Amino acid sequence: MTELLTSAQMRQIEQAAIDSGAVTGLELMERAGAGVVEAILAEWPELGQGAHRAVVLCGPGNNGGDGFVVARLLQERGWDVGVFLYGDAEKLPPDARVNYELWRKMGAVSSWEDLNAEQTTADLFIDAVFGTGLTRPLPEELGRELIMTATPDKTTTKVVAVDMPSGLCADSGKMLGGGGDFSDLVVSFHSAKVGHYLDRSYQRCNSLVVKDIGLDHVFDESQVHLVDQARLSDDSFPGISKRKFDHKYTHGHALILSGGFGKTGAARLAARGALRIGAGLVTLGVPGAAQMEVATRITALMLTRVEDASNLAEVLEDRRLNALCLGPGMGVERARDLVPVALAARHGPRVVLDADALTAYADCPETLFAMLHANCVLTPHGGEFARLFPDIAERLNKEPTRGPAYSKVDATRDAAARAGCVVLFKGPDTVIAHPSGACSINAAVYDREAPWLATAGSGDVLAGFITGLLARGFAPKQAAETGAWLHVEAARSFGPGLVAEDLPEELPKVFRRLGL
Numbered sequence: 001m002t003e004l005l006t007s008a009q010m011r012q013i014e015q016a017a018i019d020s021g022a023v024t025g026l027e028l029m030e031r032a033g034a035g036v037v038e039a040i041l042a043e044w045p046e047l048g049q050g051a052h053r054a055v056v057l058c059g060p061g062n063n064g065g066d067g068f069v070v071a072r073l074l075q076e077r078g079w080d081v082g083v084f085l086y087g088d089a090e091k092l093p094p095d096a097r098v099n100y101e102l103w104r105k106m107g108a109v110s111s112w113e114d115l116n117a118e119q120t121t122a123d124l125f126i127d128a129v130f131g132t133g134l135t136r137p138l139p140e141e142l143g144r145e146l147i148m149t150a151t152p153d154k155t156t157t158k159v160v161a162v163d164m165p166s167g168l169c170a171d172s173g174k175m176l177g178g179g180g181d182f183s184d185l186v187v188s189f190h191s192a193k194v195g196h197y198l199d200r201s202y203q204r205c206n207s208l209v210v211k212d213i214g215l216d217h218v219f220d221e222s223q224v225h226l227v228d229q230a231r232l233s234d235d236s237f238p239g240i241s242k243r244k245f246d247h248k249y250t251h252g253h254a255l256i257l258s259g260g261f262g263k264t265g266a267a268r269l270a271a272r273g274a275l276r277i278g279a280g281l282v283t284l285g286v287p288g289a290a291q292m293e294v295a296t297r298i299t300a301l302m303l304t305r306v307e308d309a310s311n312l313a314e315v316l317e318d319r320r321l322n323a324l325c326l327g328p329g330m331g332v333e334r335a336r337d338l339v340p341v342a343l344a345a346r347h348g349p350r351v352v353l354d355a356d357a358l359t360a361y362a363d364c365p366e367t368l369f370a371m372l373h374a375n376c377v378l379t380p381h382g383g384e385f386a387r388l389f390p391d392i393a394e395r396l397n398k399e400p401t402r403g404p405a406y407s408k409v410d411a412t413r414d415a416a417a418r419a420g421c422v423v424l425f426k427g428p429d430t431v432i433a434h435p436s437g438a439c440s441i442n443a444a445v446y447d448r449e450a451p452w453l454a455t456a457g458s459g460d461v462l463a464g465f466i467t468g469l470l471a472r473g474f475a476p477k478q479a480a481e482t483g484a485w486l487h488v489e490a491a492r493s494f495g496p497g498l499v500a501e502d503l504p505e506e507l508p509k510v511f512r513r514l515g516l
């Protein structure tokens, strides 16, 4: 499992290790600085040969302390290193002060006032101004100076941020104040921070490396975790494989409700997704006027007529229908008609609500929340989220005035608690939260980017993947996590040129690679 930490959680882990006598703060700082240098040389091996010039900007806290260690280690490799300090050396915290003194035996520390683009021309630029301790917005001129100096010549200078690009909040990934730099590489310690995967972080950092500094990994329920292959291998992949003596009903029966004539494409995409992910049977619930349109375009999928609420109630008498999907291409009126029936079905099928099924309740979210139950998954994108949870979205989108800022993780947790079911808040930083507060991020950033996923219908396929997994017996949160992860895997496997139809068809290749 890969846990993502808030700055408070990281501080707690560091402090516990120091208090136990296992390590000193100074040793941790030395390992952090050495980790930064190691990561730089791994990223750009050419910097390992010969002497180069580095500029290190150090801040007033322990992030600055790491910077002094990096400066020392680079100079020991024969580099020419210039160091600038933001703040007063007398006020540095003790470990940073020790490293400041060690560096002073080797070189000068220039004052911040001397900082200008010419002075900071270098092969390597180290931003060690603020890390996890940034608690209030950067002063405006500081933000501007960071931009000016961090980008003297982007074609030749590599910009490396220690722990966080200065100006970004480690818990939310939001900018605190204007300015701040763009980093080619961010080197963090022990575990990535939640903020590395949210909001502006991944737009401002090209790649992220996490270095071990010898601290133990302690897991607890309050931590956010990254949805990754290691976790899914144990929890989810066995449930995707099919055993030789199983039959189709063992793998569940999903019902996807479609829209009317000319509006059935989204539901067909979702249905194909549900089938490919392994639901035993998938039926499209179609109004009479659209029956011909759908019938001519499907093969392995089945079709049943669902004209209105009473029809749906009849169809749901079949207790084998154990997962339902409502929303894609449905139209808000049809959604208002059918959603209450789906949510009230006596045998308790699991229900995914997406797109129009969410928008249908924009004027009266409380009505929807009153009907939802623990076996539901809501899959809003940003717009749908804001319609259902306007106050939460407003708080999330507000310019932060202090850190830690209210994050997408906080927002999704609050939304799940209010809805009483799992909420999957889409984006390259998809956040999945359970009403209990359990929360994960399925990231399509850094080395897992999937820009081609931004295509019409891709969300419909995701809703179908999750519905298919629910049909197969996955619990709601696990279905949401697994579906979202496979969605990104399929997109990455297909690569450029991807359209939504390709996503379900790419799954067999992904499954083969995973050895399922």
Ligand SMILES: NC(=O)C1=CN([C@@H]2O[C@H](COP(=O)(O)OP(=O)(O)OC[C@H]3O[C@@H](n4cnc5c(N)ncnc54)[C@H](OP(=O)(O)O)[C@@H]3O)[C@@H](O)[C@H]2O)[C@@H](O)CC1
Pocket (backbone or CB within 6 Å): 011, 014, 025, 028, 029, 030, 032, 059, 060, 061, 062, 063, 064, 065, 066, 093, 129, 130, 131, 132, 133, 134, 135, 136, 137, 138, 139, 162, 163, 164, 189
């Ligand atoms: N702890 C450990 O064992 C290890 C920690 N490590 C490293 O330490 C980093 C965390 O260090 P940190 O906690 O000292 O915080 P840091 O990011 O340096 O900033 C705090 C300083 O900034 C100031 N300040 C804040 N906001 C400001 C603003 N807007 N404008 C101006 N000033 C502002 C704030 O001032 P204050 O609020 O106190 O007035 C304080 O002086 C972490 O990211 C990692 O790199 C590693 O070495 C591994 C071991």
Ligand SMILES: [K+]
Pocket (backbone or CB within 6 Å): 063, 127, 128, 129, 130, 131, 161, 162, 163, 164, 165, 166
């Ligand atoms: K930094």
